[in-house]
Amino acid sequence: MGGIKDDVGHVPLLEAEEEEEGWRPLRLRGSYLGIFGSIVFLVSMAALIIYQGHDYYDEAKIENKGNNNNNYNKVPRGVAEGVSAKSNSFLSETTPSYNWTNAMLSWQRTAFHFQPERNWMNDPNGPLFHKGWYHLFYQYNPFSAVWGNITWGHAVSRDLIHWLYLPEAIVRDMWFDINGAWSGSATLLPGGEIVMLYTGYTDQQVQVQNLAYPADASDPLLLNWVKYAKNPVMVPPPGIGPHDFRDPTTAWFGPDNKWTLTLGSMVNDSGLSLVYKTTDFINYELNDHFLHIVPGTGMWECVDFYPVSINGSVGLDTSANGPGVKHVLKASLDDTKLDYYAIGTYFIENDTWIPDDPDLDVGIGLRLDYGKYYASKTFYDQNKQRRVLWGWINESDSEVADITKGWASLQTIPRTVLYDKKTGTNLLQWPVEEIESLRLSSHELKELLVKPGTVVPLHIGPATQLDIFVEFEIELLESEGIVNNVEGCGVGAVERSAFGPFGILAIANDELSELTPIYFRLSNYGNGTSTTTTTTTSTSFCVDETRSSKAPDVSKLVFGSKVSVLSDEKLSLRVLVDHSIIESFAQGGRTVISSRVYPTEAIYGAARLFLFNNATDINIKASLKIWQLNSAFIRPFPFHNTQ
Amino acid sequence: MTSLPSITLGDEKLIESTCRQTPNFNLCVQSLKSFPGSATADVRGLGLIMVKVMQSKANDAINKIRELQRSAPSPALTSCASKYNAIVVGDIPEANEAFSKGMPKFAENGANDAANEATFCENGFNGRSPLTQQNNAMRDVAAITAAIARQLL
Numbered sequence: 102m103g104g105i106k107d108d109v110g111h112v113p114l115l116e117a118e119e120e121e122e123g124w125r126p127l128r129l130r131g132s133y134l135g136i137f138g139s140i141v142f143l144v145s146m147a148a149l150i151i152y153q154g155h156d157y158y159d160e161a162k163i164e165n166k167g168n169n170n171n172n173y174n175k176v177p178r179g180v181a182e183g184v185s186a187k188s189n190s191f192l193s194e195t196t197p198s199y200n201w202t203n204a205m206l207s208w209q210r211t212a213f214h215f216q217p218e219r220n221w222m223n224d225p226n227g228p229l230f231h232k233g234w235y236h237l238f239y240q241y242n243p244f245s246a247v248w249g250n251i252t253w254g255h256a257v258s259r260d261l262i263h264w265l266y267l268p269e270a271i272v273r274d275m276w277f278d279i280n281g282a283w284s285g286s287a288t289l290l291p292g293g294e295i296v297m298l299y300t301g302y303t304d305q306q307v308q309v310q311n312l313a314y315p316a317d318a319s320d321p322l323l324l325n326w327v328k329y330a331k332n333p334v335m336v337p338p339p340g341i342g343p344h345d346f347r348d349p350t351t352a353w354f355g356p357d358n359k360w361t362l363t364l365g366s367m368v369n370d371s372g373l374s375l376v377y378k379t380t381d382f383i384n385y386e387l388n389d390h391f392l393h394i395v396p397g398t399g400m401w402e403c404v405d406f407y408p409v410s411i412n413g414s415v416g417l418d419t420s421a422n423g424p425g426v427k428h429v430l431k432a433s434l435d436d437t438k439l440d441y442y443a444i445g446t447y448f449i450e451n452d453t454w455i456p457d458d459p460d461l462d463v464g465i466g467l468r469l470d471y472g473k474y475y476a477s478k479t480f481y482d483q484n485k486q487r488r489v490l491w492g493w494i495n496e497s498d499s500e501v502a503d504i505t506k507g508w509a510s511l512q513t514i515p516r517t518v519l520y521d522k523k524t525g526t527n528l529l530q531w532p533v534e535e536i537e538s539l540r541l542s543s544h545e546l547k548e549l550l551v552k553p554g555t556v557v558p559l560h561i562g563p564a565t566q567l568d569i570f571v572e573f574e575i576e577l578l579e580s581e582g583i584v585n586n587v588e589g590c591g592v593g594a595v596e597r598s599a600f601g602p603f604g605i606l607a608i609a610n611d612e613l614s615e616l617t618p619i620y621f622r623l624s625n626y627g628n629g630t631s632t633t634t635t636t637t638t639s640t641s642f643c644v645d646e647t648r649s650s651k652a653p654d655v656s657k658l659v660f661g662s663k664v665s666v667l668s669d670e671k672l673s674l675r676v677l678v679d680h681s682i683i684e685s686f687a688q689g690g691r692t693v694i695s696s697r698v699y700p701t702e703a704i705y706g707a708a709r710l711f712l713f714n715n716a717t718d719i720n721i722k723a724s725l726k727i728w729q730l731n732s733a734f735i736r737p738f739p740f741h742n743t744q
Numbered sequence: 745m746t747s748l749p750s751i752t753l754g755d756e757k758l759i760e761s762t763c764r765q766t767p768n769f770n771l772c773v774q775s776l777k778s779f780p781g782s783a784t785a786d787v788r789g790l791g792l793i794m795v796k797v798m799q800s801k802a803n804d805a806i807n808k809i810r811e812l813q814r815s816a817p818s819p820a821l822t823s824c825a826s827k828y829n830a831i832v833v834g835d836i837p838e839a840n841e842a843f844s845k846g847m848p849k850f851a852e853n854g855a856n857d858a859a860n861e862a863t864f865c866e867n868g869f870n871g872r873s874p875l876t877q878q879n880n881a882m883r884d885v886a887a888i889t890a891a892i893a894r895q896l897l
Binding site: 186200244246247248249250279281302306308343344399400435436437499500504505534654 | 818820823826829830833834835837841842844845846847849850853856857859860864877896897
């Protein structure tokens with residue numbers, strides 16, 4: 102069933118939060134106070150647990166930095182307002198702690214996102230497809246749920262979803278990686294050989310690049326790896342610091358009959374991408390100019406560089422080039438812990454690259470994901486001719502919780518990456534289709550009407566493992582255009598405006614004491630008639646963690662960005678819910694937000710899904726298709742079975 | 745007597761300029777100077793010294809907690825014990841390894857988390873904390889350590 106019919110389901114959205122202490126000041130709009138005053142009274146009398154929210158954003162700490170002029174304070178252009186500068190730092194003086202129960206902590210573990218059985222994980226490494234198996238390697242601490250003792254974990258899958266753990270692939274046992282076997286990438290050679298380049302931190306405390314290759318390339322599981330005896334193959338060149346030289350990319354083959362690769366570095370706080378050439382993966386020449394450099398962006402980690410087809414229908418091998426091809430340059434900024442990319446042109450003649458739009462250059466423009474997301478890396482999947490993107494999702498809770506629960510970090514569901522040929526200015530990311538193999542039952546709900554200030558429960562059964570598709574139609578309540586120049590996400594879903602926010606509430610309980618709104622907020626919708634002021638419609642897409650949990654010792658931010666909505670498109674949303682991670686995709690993956698939530702009540706059978714409309718001047722009609730998703734049963738490789 | 749001073753002006757300046765970019769200049773200078781080797785350390789080395797200072801403050805807190813657990817046990821105290829355990833098994837090793845291995849962002853994470861855990865411990869007593877001195881010391885020293893890590897980014 103799952104139809105929503107009567108008014109029993111329509112609950113006025115909570116306004117009470119505005120009056121509580123501890124919230125950031127609201128930029129209230131509109132004159133709705135009189136109308137909803139009585140509702141507010143009733144709601145606050147309904148004995149809902151008043152929730153004191155605190156987040157980690159502390160302005161005093163930013164001020165303490167004085168005039169450092171470092172990038173930590175810089176809010177990049179193109180990023181919506183309402184996104185706090187991420188800082189897992191100092192709490193307000195009155196923040197109490199929280200007594201996490203085993204039930205709450207156990208619930209946080211995901212059902213179908215890759216994570217090791219225990220302990221800490223960070224960057225995805227060397228993803229590749231070989232002899233029928235997808236391989237994922239990852240930065241792993243075998244001993245603890247915090248970063249340290251980093252080795253390469255390893256797992257394989259037939260379908261990028263059902264993973265089987267294998268023994269560690271690269272451990273720290275040589276002088277050239279004894280202090281760290283850090284991130285790197287695989288290059289698949291035409292003859293079938295696999296070359297892995299990775300950053301080692303030496304016994305002399307220098308970052309170097311090392312070569313490794315499978316002990317037995319005919320082994321589909323690539324269990325054992327050999328390190329080149331004369332490592333390192335690249336050391337920091339003159340002018341590059343010993344700690345500013347890491348994360349080599351997949352190499353591409355060029356018309357000069359050489360393999361070219363790049364890795365990130367920095368000079369005087371300008372992030373940059375060094376270029377190396379090789380014919381044998383043993384001897385390398387450094388180009389005298391960088392692939393690209395952007396002042397003020399700081400160290401570039403996990404650089405990624407790859408071609409995309411402007412026809413936007415298939416992924417391209419890393420060596421592809423020619424007309425109809427653009428190149429994406431991506432960097433993870435060490436200073437801000439954010440992943441940025443830009444689309445541009447690769448001049449293979451001299452191995453330089455320039456962005457299509459210098460205002461949206463690497464590090465100052467578009468982000469791959471506007472939530473909790475870092476160290477992403479793509480690979481070309483020759484099996485299905487697609488470019489697949491991995492991204493590391495760290496925890497946003499306290500380390501004591503991580504140590505108690507015994508693990509920290511996830512990878513996203515792998516995403517295909519395509520050039521958005523409709524806009525020509527951004528990429529599209531979408532969960533790989535193999536996730537559909539997890540689908541169990543589904544509910545389809547058509548044209549549910551959601552009036553201003555209401556919440557509609559969706560009766561779909563369990564709500565912690567879902568694949569949700571929603572399309573929204575907007576119905577203006579006034580015939581005259583309203584000028585409403587709101588921008589960005591506001592302080593969250595409580596902040597009402599004429600044309601938003603509206604969307605869904607995920608991992609929410611019946612009392613709505615814990616909830617995570619995922620929403621759109623429009624400005625100046627349908628304003629053809631108004632001529633006195635600028636009235637371009639803009640749409641922001643947002644995830645509001647501020648009420649995701651009553652626990653005060655977790656990070657609870659509002660994430661979001663503008664998203665392009667073309668005139669022939671409906672507003673659409675896809676959301677993967679998997680316990681403590683929510684991945685949200687707007688407009689087919691034009692803007693993506695990954696979010697971590699740590700509820701204390703909206704867990705197990707108490708978690709629900711709702712539609713909501715907190716706009717003041719529009720009805721919305723939502724059509725949804727919602728699947729229950731099975732677990733991926735990620736487990737150790739069954740070596741004892743005959744395969 | 746004509747012996748020259750054993751610490752050159754250059755070394756003093758690094759400690760001072762580093763500490764100026766932390767939330768507590770005086771505590772930073774005093775903490776660093778109390779450890780041998782600070783005079784000749786680079787910024788990374790100063791970070792490593794601060795992690796040792798964090799370890800020492802954590803030990804102070806743990807000793808006090810143990811003492812109180814005998815005389816005045818409480819749930820808040822038990823909670824503090826687990827927070828300081830996390831500091832000692834998680835945050836401090838993480839910060840230590842991160843400074844040693846040139847990955848300052850994880851040193852910043854560890855130090856920030858240690859400050860948070862001390863704050864949680866303190867707030868768990870609802871204003872009547874027997875550990876205020878130890879928690880403040882832990883938090884202040886961790887804040888300095890995080891600020892030094894940020895300078896390396």
